[in-house]
Amino acid sequence: MLKNLFSVALRNLRKNPGYSLLNIFGLTIGITFSLFLIFYIKDELSYDRYNKKADRIYRINSYIQEPEKEVMK
Numbered sequence: 743m744l745k746n747l748f749s750v751a752l753r754n755l756r757k758n759p760g761y762s763l764l765n766i767f768g769l770t771i772g773i774t775f776s777l778f779l780i781f782y783i784k785d786e787l788s789y790d791r792y793n794k795k796a797d798r799i800y801r802i803n804s805y806i807q808e809p810e811k812e813v814m815k
Contacts, residue, residue: 755762790799
């Protein structure tokens with residue numbers, strides 16, 4: 743069965759080379775960016791895991807917006 747799949751793939755590659763290469767290129771780009779995304783998420787989730795009490799570490803973010811001051815003329 744695997745031999746049949748390879749023969750069909752080669753036949754389609756010879757019949758439509760531009761379309762086949764476009765599909766292969768798109769698949770390659772998709773897999774590459776998916777792997778980059780997985781590696782980035784894995785790195786972000788492992789932040790501060792080297793500490794003994796890593797489950798007790800919290801990160802606090804705050805966004806403070808100052809009221810706009812009126813300009814004196």
